[in-house]
Amino acid sequence: MAAKLTKLSNLTADYRARDAAHHIHAFSDMKALNAEGSRVIVRAEGSWIYDSDGNRILDGMAGLWCVNIGHGRKEIADAIQRQMADLSYYNTFFKTTHPPAIALSETLARLAPPQFNHVFYVGSGSEANDTVIRMVRHYWASLGKPGKSVIIARNNAYHGSTMGGASLGGMKSMHSQGGLPIPGIHHIAQPYWFGEGGDATPEEFGVQAARELEKAIEAIGEENIGAFIAEPIQGAGGVIIPPSTYWPEIARILKDREILLVADEVITGFGRTGNWFGSETFGIAADLMPIAKGLSSGYLPIGGVMVSDKVSDVLIGPGGEFHHGFTYGAHPVAAAAALENLRIIEDEKLVDRVRDDIGPYLQAGWKALGEHPLVGEARMTGLMGALELVPNKPSRQQKFPDTGKVGTIARDFSFKNGLVMRAVRDSLILSPPLTLSHDEADQLLAIAKTTLDDTYAEVKRLGLI
Numbered sequence: 149m150a151a152k153l154t155k156l157s158n159l160t161a162d163y164r165a166r167d168a169a170h171h172i173h174a175f176s177d178m179k180a181l182n183a184e185g186s187r188v189i190v191r192a193e194g195s196w197i198y199d200s201d202g203n204r205i206l207d208g209m210a211g212l213w214c215v216n217i218g219h220g221r222k223e224i225a226d227a228i229q230r231q232m233a234d235l236s237y238y239n240t241f242f243k244t245t246h247p248p249a250i251a252l253s254e255t256l257a258r259l260a261p262p263q264f265n266h267v268f269y270v271g272s273g274s275e276a277n278d279t280v281i282r283m284v285r286h287y288w289a290s291l292g293k294p295g296k297s298v299i300i301a302r303n304n305a306y307h308g309s310t311m312g313g314a315s316l317g318g319m320k321s322m323h324s325q326g327g328l329p330i331p332g333i334h335h336i337a338q339p340y341w342f343g344e345g346g347d348a349t350p351e352e353f354g355v356q357a358a359r360e361l362e363k364a365i366e367a368i369g370e371e372n373i374g375a376f377i378a379e380p381i382q383g384a385g386g387v388i389i390p391p392s393t394y395w396p397e398i399a400r401i402l403k404d405r406e407i408l409l410v411a412d413e414v415i416t417g418f419g420r421t422g423n424w425f426g427s428e429t430f431g432i433a434a435d436l437m438p439i440a441k442g443l444s445s446g447y448l449p450i451g452g453v454m455v456s457d458k459v460s461d462v463l464i465g466p467g468g469e470f471h472h473g474f475t476y477g478a479h480p481v482a483a484a485a486a487l488e489n490l491r492i493i494e495d496e497k498l499v500d501r502v503r504d505d506i507g508p509y510l511q512a513g514w515k516a517l518g519e520h521p522l523v524g525e526a527r528m529t530g531l532m533g534a535l536e537l538v539p540n541k542p543s544r545q546q547k548f549p550d551t552g553k554v555g556t557i558a559r560d561f562s563f564k565n566g567l568v569m570r571a572v573r574d575s576l577i578l579s580p581p582l583t584l585s586h587d588e589a590d591q592l593l594a595i596a597k598t599t600l601d602d603t604y605a606e607v608k609r610l611g612l613i
Contacts (some may be wrong), residue, residue, distance in 0.1 A: 160200040163188040172581030174309075187563070192219035195581050195588050197568070201318055208568045210581045213415045214446035217492050218583040224447045224488050231484035240269070240478045248483035255441075255490055259424050264437065264454040266464075269478035273414035274308025276438035276451045277377075280410055281312045282472050283436065287408070287459055290467040296374040296406070300364050302338045306384035307377065307412055307438075314460065316377055319385075334368060336360040338382060341392035342536050342544055357523040362401045375408035375436070380426030383415035383579070386572040387534035389527050395430045408435040409458070414451070418442030419493055419582050421530035422503035429529065435459055445489045450482035472570050498582040501575055502530050505583055513593040514578075520597070522604045533578040535596070537603070539613045548574050548612055558603040565602070567595040 168182040188200035195218055197207045210216060217224075231248060238246055249269070257265045268283070270276050281299060288296035299316065301307065314322045315329030316340070323329055339357040341350045346556035348356060361376060376398075382388035402409055411434035416426030420442060423429045427437065435458055440451030455463065463470060476482070493499060501507075511528045517535060520524030524538035537554050540546040548554045555571035562569040562576065569576045576599075580592065605611050 150173065157201065160185075160188055163200055165370065167215070172573070194218045194220065195584050201488065202349055204566065205563070206567045206580075206588065206595065208562075208578050208580050208592060209570055210579050211446045212441070213420075213579050214441035214444075216420065216442040216582045217489055217496075218581040221445075221447075221492065223492060224445070224485055227484050227488035228448065228481055231299070231481045235480045237324040238480060239475065241446075245307075245592045246480050247320045247325075248480045248487065249478040252296070252478075252483045252487050252490075255487060256446075256452070259490065260437070261425065261427055262431075263433070263435075263456040263458070265457055266455040266460040267439075267452045268455060268551070269483075270451045270453070270474050271449050271476045271479075272308070273412075273438060273440035274310040274313040275474060276414065276440055276453050277307040277316055277412065278310050278312035279283070279472060280375070280377065280436055280438055281316070281454050283455070283459070283463070283470070284408055284410070284452065286467060286470060286472075287462050288374050290462050293406075295372055297332050298334055298373045299370075299410075300336060300361060300373060300376045302378055302382075303335050304338045304340065304385040304388070304411075305335075305377075305379060305382055306383050307379075308414075321365060334364060336364050338385065338388060339394045340382075340386075340388045341391055342527075345544070350391040351393045354393030355397050358394050358397035361398060365401070370405055370407065373407050376402065377410035379412045379414075380430050380432060381421065381529060381532055383532065383577075383597065384572070387527065387532050387577045387579075388574050389428070389529050389532075392439060395432055399431070399433065402468065410434060410436045410438070413437045413444075413454075414440045415579075416532075417488075417524065418445075419502050419530075420532060421500040421577070422499070422507050423530075424499055433557055443489070444482060447489065448479075448485040449476070450479065452487050460582045464468050476479040493582070496522075498584075499595050502582050506582070506586070506589065507531055509586055510580075510584070510589045513589065514596075517593070517596060517600065520600045520605070522600050529579075531580055531582060531584070533599070534572075535576045535578075537574045540609075548607075551569055552608055554603065558599060561602040561606075562599040565595045567592060567599065567600050569599070 164185040167186050191198045197205050255268050285297050301316045303318040305318045307313045310490050315333045318335045328608050337360045341353045345353040411427045411432050417439050421429040435456045437454035442451050512527045514533050523535050525536040539548050555574040559571035
């Protein structure tokens, strides 16, 4: 056994050295990461990942919000191999298409809310949101209203990492680099009751937050605004689930206004909230829906923008040629993977399972974690959850000094204990595969409880409470 552990340790050290020598990671302080050494994941199966030291870790983030059907599904590998043998690549430029793109488009039109019958393909959620900017502006220009170019988004939203996507997003750390945001993007308050609700009830705050959109419209002028974009639930922002009053008030504000509504479904799509799309969970009637992640469960990169009949009638009619596209848009192998992924979700009734079975089961245990002395709020919709960590429960106003320090401590304990959770500010967030079993949910909750206990002891030792 000792010899085996030594061999694994040497293997990990070799991987880390080679990684540090050549690989620049996303969203990472590379000097600090290289000093610590990357975690090396070598295989995965179901809800579990395995690192190069032989540790088995429960994947509480489904990769990066995306592995909805779980890891290692042979059906996807077989579908990819079959498509590779027939047509490994061709583009859909120059009056061309191929069977996987046709079949996937039909399937998405069937699964999406009824106003969506067309899709524009891209390679990722970031590309989808870049496409939204151009599509919104082209739509209004085609109707003779090119001045309607401003897009309203929200603080602390995440819409990708490209110039356009990061500009739509409202994260200050991203805007501090690269000359962002680009012109024509305006940000309003987020519906984050726990962090920003003050003395208002969640219901009161939901209306207040929504009316920030109304104020922005009055200030900017409806004649200058093309769209409002928002995630049904803010994912990377900390699994911010809006109060029940928020989306109905947004609908009221936009009802009689010439402003498109964009629901960013990159994270919330394909069963994550207990419906096929988060828009259905919250009653959102969107005009455009960026999609990615769960579209293929991350097995291959693919994304798109679902386009409503209202918008497609203009793009296909007076809009003329839309001068936009990507080499790998509607890639035949990625489309084949997505088709097989959607078949699995349908055949295994995973959307119903999240709504009626594993979702309520995990939510009950997650809510119980809210009784922990370190937890100010435990919230979850479908299989998206967050634990807000606070120094003086039940106060929501008092925060830990050095925001993010306690969250990072908790995240590191979680990994050490065998569960991937992500830290956002001083909270832990969760988004496991939709295939998570009851037994795995029990293990997840037990590890989360141990992690909270470990963090509480460490925070007390550091004198932070």
